[in-house]
Amino acid sequence: MVKHLEYTTKERVQLGLSLPVMEAFYTIQGEGAYTGQAAYFIRLAGCDVGCVWCDVKESWEQDKHPVLAVEEIVQNAKKYPGRLAIITGGEPLMHDLGPLTQKLKEEGFHINIETSGAHPLSGELDYITLSPKKFKQPVDEVYAQASEFKVVVYNKADLKWAIELSEKLSENCKLYIQPEWSKRAKITPLLVEFVKSNPEWQLSLQTHKYIDIP
Ligand SMILES: C[S@@+](CC[C@H](N)C(=O)[O-])C[C@H]1O[C@@H](n2cnc3c(N)ncnc32)[C@H](O)[C@@H]1O
Ligand SMILES: Nc1nc2[nH]cc(C(=O)O)c2c(=O)[nH]1
Numbered sequence: 483m484v485k486h487l488e489y490t491t492k493e494r495v496q497l498g499l500s501l502p503v504m505e506a507f508y509t510i511q512g513e514g515a516y517t518g519q520a521a522y523f524i525r526l527a528g529c530d531v532g533c534v535w536c537d538v539k540e541s542w543e544q545d546k547h548p549v550l551a552v553e554e555i556v557q558n559a560k561k562y563p564g565r566l567a568i569i570t571g572g573e574p575l576m577h578d579l580g581p582l583t584q585k586l587k588e589e590g591f592h593i594n595i596e597t598s599g600a601h602p603l604s605g606e607l608d609y610i611t612l613s614p615k616k617f618k619q620p621v622d623e624v625y626a627q628a629s630e631f632k633v634v635v636y637n638k639a640d641l642k643w644a645i646e647l648s649e650k651l652s653e654n655c656k657l658y659i660q661p662e663w664s665k666r667a668k669i670t671p672l673l674v675e676f677v678k679s680n681p682e683w684q685l686s687l688q689t690h691k692y693i694d695i696p
């Protein structure tokens with residue numbers, strides 16, 4: 483019998499050949515060590531972490547967003563002059579990032595990921611931003627591989643939690659604390675004092691929100 487070579491959409495997503503994309507846009511990285519650099523953001527849909535203060539809750543339900551072939555995602559990225567791609571979500575590690583990152587690499591992209599670390603790594607990633615969540619904690623592999631650790635601080639107790647978790651990171655991982663956006667007026671002054679007392683940590687602000695760009 484002849485084997486079917488055509489995959490269903492569901493099978494293509496399982497293999498990472500196609501991915502659900504909520505949005506993709508060319509902007510400036512607003513957070514962390516790459517702040518200020520032009521970047522093409524690919525926001526994959528689907529998240530099972532459920533942060534109460536998540537600023538993109540529309541991304542959570544995978545089925546509400548179109549599924550695109552990775553070739554199409556990369557063709558769209560290539561329309562812009564920058565060659566920094568940032569894969570975010572939703573939780574991008576819920577998907578197999580092998581085929582997408584392979585195509586991006588073929589086109590000369592440097593690839594960063596924004597992740598909660600709640601699922602194992604996949605694909606070829608140049609820079610891993612781990613932003614841990616109490617709602618579903620990171621797996622050990624992501625702690626070990628993280629380039630940058632970016633803890634969103636919603637209340638004062640989160641600072642103690644950030645220090646405890648940072649024990650699991652590699653020695654050269656950069657450490658950031660970032661105010662939760664709705665609490666920024668109250669929390670930012672605390673974070674300034676924290677960084678002054680703990681200079682191995684740096685302050686990350688969501689600068690894109692202050693200047694009202696995507
Ligand atoms: C929307 S998440 C998507 C990627 C991944 N799910 C994660 O949480 O890292 C992108 C970044 O925004 C941060 N973030 C989300 N909501 C935020 C908020 N209300 N205030 C500050 N940072 C927030 C996350 O912690 C993460 O670093
Ligand atoms: N400009 C800009 N920078 C960002 N850095 C991380 C973002 C994200 O939502 O993952 C983000 C975003 O949504 N916009």
Ligand code: SF4
Pocket residue numbers: 529530531532533536537538539541571572573598615
């Ligand atoms: S893990 Fe990221 S996308 Fe998912 S709910 Fe938390 S902040 Fe939002």
Ligand SMILES: [Mg+2]
Pocket residue numbers: 537
């Ligand atoms: Mg964002």
